[in-house]
């Protein structure tokens with residue numbers, strides 16, 4: 001039986017950590033050392049129903065649950081498990097990757113059930129990979145409207161990338177996106193925030209603490225084996241651009257997860273003999289694309305496709321994308337294919353015959 005020290009967990013994991021990091025709750029109204037909000041335990045909507053005292057590590061629900069307790073009681077009530085199981089969950093989530101010297105003897109065996117595991121920042125950078133493998137997988141629901149309707153992704157594409165809506169844990173309320181390293185090892189989940197106000201305030205994407213996104217290219221393990229094809233390796237900014245390109249037949253696509261290509265990412269991309277940079281058409285994307293090309297030029301053969309302002313790859317018709325990605329290569333154009341026409345014009349224009 002796994003050993004668990006309740007007192008140690010209560011001392012090292014605050015109720016604030018449990019609410020924000022473990023559950024991803026960010027709708028509490030904080031006022032000094034206390035906060036109020038809708039009760040996350042029973043899912044209430046009374047904005048004053050749930051009280052937290054950060055100093056005393058106590059919570060109380062005055063509406064649905066009509067009870068309260070410490071951080072372990074919170075997890076026990078919300079996850080509907082015993083206090084012991086709650087303690088184990090918090091231990092695995094917060095402490096197993098980060099043992100304090102005094103408790104180094106704590107059994108470090110990695111464990112089964114559910115929950116997200118956040119990879120802690122490696123202590124010895126030289127000895128450990130930047131993004132160590134995750135030992136747990138999240139249960140995600142693939143047929144969420146954000147995926148099917150907003151993103152226009154098919155069930156097949158969602159399944160291929162393993163994405164889906166996450167209803168509990170740190171990514172609750174987000175679309176979870178599994179991220180693998182170049183060897184195909186699952187190393188993290190990113191979360192696309194769906195609540196508009198959260199996306200505005202906190203950014204559209206949530207990455208785990210200690211995750212080094214500059215150390216890998218999203219989808220490289222699937223894309224590289226396909227990069228000898230007609231498109232070479234295509235680099236886009238975001239996860240959903242990569243999924244969209246895949247869906248329209250450009251399988252050799254990777255994403256930098258931002259608008260900058262790091263040196264490490266450039267070295268990874270240069271494993272392909274031909275690379276095309278296809279970033280968004282906003283200023284950050286255009287500047288990022290040109291900088292990326294500069295980094296890649298000494299390493300491999302590189303083209304850049306600059307899209308018109310306010311245009312993302314997802315806005316382009318599939319034929320246009322194919323033409324942009326193959327045309328520059330096949331027609332031996334200069335290394336920069338710059339689109340200045342608005343897309344409406346380009347869509348209307350007859351696409352040359354070289355499109356498959």
Ligand SMILES: [Zn+2]
Nearest residue numbers: 039042061065
């Ligand atoms: Zn409640």
